[in-house]
Amino acid sequence: ETGVTQSPTHLIKTRGQQVTLRCSSQSGHNTVSWYQQALGQGPQFIFQYYREEENGRGNFPPRFSGLQFPNYSSELNVNALELDDSALYLCASSSRDRVEKLFFGSGTQLSVL
Amino acid sequence: AQTVTQSQPEMSVQEAETVTLSCTYDTSESDYYLFWYKQPPSRQMILVIRQEAYKQQNATENRFSVNFQKAAKSFSLKISDSQLGDAAMYFCAYRSARNNDMRFGAGTRLTVKP
Numbered sequence: 001e002t003g004v005t006q007s008p009t010h011l012i013k014t015r016g017q018q019v020t021l022r023c024s025s026q027s028g029h030n031t032v033s034w035y036q037q038a039l040g041q042g043p044q045f046i047f048q049y050y051r052e053e054e055n056g057r058g059n060f061p062p063r064f065s066g067l068q069f070p071n072y073s074s075e076l077n078v079n080a081l082e083l084d085d086s087a088l089y090l091c092a093s094s095s096r097d098r099v100e101k102l103f104f105g106s107g108t109q110l111s112v113l
Numbered sequence: 114a115q116t117v118t119q120s121q122p123e124m125s126v127q128e129a130e131t132v133t134l135s136c137t138y139d140t141s142e143s144d145y146y147l148f149w150y151k152q153p154p155s156r157q158m159i160l161v162i163r164q165e166a167y168k169q170q171n172a173t174e175n176r177f178s179v180n181f182q183k184a185a186k187s188f189s190l191k192i193s194d195s196q197l198g199d200a201a202m203y204f205c206a207y208r209s210a211r212n213n214d215m216r217f218g219a220g221t222r223l224t225v226k227p
Binding site: 055101 | 156159160206212213214215216
């Protein structure tokens with residue numbers, strides 16, 4: 001059974017650029033959630049995907065968008081990067097009937113200069 | 114809106130001793146889940162223990178147990194027989210049964226002294 005994997009592990013971008021982060025969910029999991037964790041803070045919910053559709057969203061602007069693919073892997077896209085977007089981005093997967101049991105990846109550390 | 118508060122930014126415990134991490138939350142809902150997650154330097158969030166709000170019995174997982182006080186909206190984590198590998202950031206989290214938004218506290222950094 002494979003765990004949740006995220007790529008890349010680290011990324012440096014400049015303000016105004018666009019970025020795509022990737023996540024492969026744990027085997028058997030059909031739901032993927034994304035979180036932003038700023039330095040010294042707890043993770044904040046960005047959105048969740050189930051069956052390739054957004055299924056809940058936190059307080060993030062539309063320039064944060066996502067995709068889920070038929071194999072349940074997922075992407076997080078951020079347009080028009082701002083300095084405050086610098087953070088650890090965590091992906092978590094779960095099964096639909098046990099959404100309270102999340103399995104997290106190790107995250108992508110994004111630095112915006 | 115639901116909020117989660119961890120009032121202890123840092124805690125320290127001697128190896129083999131017991132430590133309690135505090136967490137309070139604010140909600141108007143009656144059906145929800147509470148969690149404690151551990152985040153070591155590897156950054157991966159690891160589920161330590163989970164509590165369903167409808168269950169009166171406190172959850173226990175080996176050396177980890179919680180004190181869930183629903184009326185007081187308190188959810189503390191007790192770590193018994195602390196081990197060096199327990200050193201990490203610990204996050205308390207709340208999730209409503211009605212939506213997918215999991216709210217985390219700001220975390221408590223636990224240091225274990227040999």
